[in-house]
Amino acid sequence: MPESRVRRVLGATDRRLDTVVDGGFRWIRGHQPPWWLVDAFFVAAAVGDAVLDISGATDFETAMSLLAAAALVLRRRLPVTAFALTVPGLFVGSAVVASVVALFTIGQRTDRRWLMLLAAVVEFVGFGGFVGPPQNLEDVIVSIIYALIFALGPLSIGLLAQTRQRLTERLAERDSARAEERRQAAEVALSRERALLAREMHDVVSHQVTLIAVQAGGMQMAGRDEAERGFARTIRQLCVVTLQELREMVQVLRAAGGTDREIAPQPVLADLDRLVTAAGLDTTTAVDLPATLAQPVQRAVYRFVQEALTNVRKHAPGAAVHVSGEVVGGVVTVRVVNGPAASDRLELPGSGLGLIGLGERASLLGGRLESGPTPDGGFALSLRLPVEHLPPTS
Template structure:
């Protein structure tokens, strides 16, 4: 057999052995033995060391060694106590295995470095006494080497186990933090896209649909025959329905807090006072409206007041506002009036589409919307809606 063939065979054998060892290590990592089986193995080894290692040991020495073996049952919960209980057997009997296992447990489960150092020194002294007093220089050297091995070996392995567990925990925390960062980044990107889409729908689509509804209303009024006016009326009604659906979609898109979003409840008269309080304006309220009004009428009143307060904040800062609401002659009558601006006027653009949308809503409900300046330099809005949405009174 040639040398090249021998080297090739040795290389192949080396690769197979590495593969087999790696597979074995992976199996051990994924098939860890239960803790009670590991402890039973250590206790059995310590008992065997106590009974078989020293020939001619007295009963007291054997008893101390067996106590040291039994102390390993406490090593997981009380590692320092377990090590202390192994010391009599180490100095008197034969408890090398028990003390080494207890020292390993201190390295693996104790954070205090001075305790580890003290335990290693005690182990060194105890093992030096166990191997017997040295007689020659060679015996001294051998005794020191063996004592260092039994003192530093278990504590070093324990520290490695503790470090590995700490690194594993940190890696898990890092992976969890990175996954959380990725989720947060995705949520932020999604929120931005939804906010952009909601803004586009509100600023462009809803305005365009409102203008179509206004044009259709003009066609309805100026139609040459009933068929043409009917087409215009249908177009206007469809535009109003589309606007309502767009508003609901914008509310969904602007909602935050994950993907499980629900459409926000539509405002009613009960929410009116909170709207007024949140406006921050000097407002006097005299609204006496029954909460039995139909939902479309309640929403119309709420949106009317909301738009009026928004216009006051934009065009008449710090102006006094007076809101009235009552049922009069079978109609819901709501008025919002404000005095002249008492603060610096904000130069904010206004398209007037908000009032146009309110007018369309009022028209669909069979009502009307009026607006205009007042004699004292302020502005007033007047909404009138029929109360035909009131449910019938219960029978006596």
């Protein structure tokens, strides 16, 4: 019974110690000191090694030892030069620390194996003291053992650090490759969803809009008066335009990736007259905008007027509308102003996001959207966009 209790205590203690040590290693890996602090520590240790052995040393030996310590400043950029500068101090002075650090750096930052071997041999000879007076056999054996440790140990640790760095880079490349594979898989899934959405839009939405167009055409033929036939004609024309835009949207959704082509044809300023006519409102226009405006600006102007006329039909039926546009001081200014409603407001469904979308479009182009009521009970919308310094088109 006491033995089992001792085993449990020893096992628990062993696990706790492992946990503490692992936590310490994790902390060290997450709090690595800056490189300059590490180099300063190495230089200070090398200077201390030279100073502690300075008694009885000649001025030349002291100078070589201090030169070896100073050479560690170059070890990151010029590891071979740094090691070469420590060699005189290793042979005639006290530069063991400096030469060991320089040898470690060669193993860490050099790929040439012959150069590593040469540096290890120099370290072995210099540390072993084989260039001095003859020694007895016991001293030779001890010198060989210590020289092998100081020659192969730093070099091996440097090679281990180099291997670890390369493995870390390969793991990072593998993680990056896996992330790219996941991104490509997500794009494939998105393409499939777009294709499914395109089929649904084509099979369901376009079918319903086509039925509306057919019914509107029948109403246009059998209308009791010109007003009914005009309403039916407008509905039918809007259905035709919607079907065309829906067909273009389906083509975009079916395209692989869906980002390397645009909805075509894109509306431009030349289409404003057709848009105003199709709206069926009492509209006057005074649009003086050059056809050389950038395509994003022309699309933004078209969508702005389109949304404004839609809002007038919804919220101010029968109101007079005035559309104006001009370029002043490098700024495109477009205004749509309507008077008060001439008949009861139509209760039509809406998302309430039309003006928000226009504002976002204007913001993306570096402009702004303003809206508000007018003194006579109407409503005014104003769009301002810069002519220059536009972001690139998608």
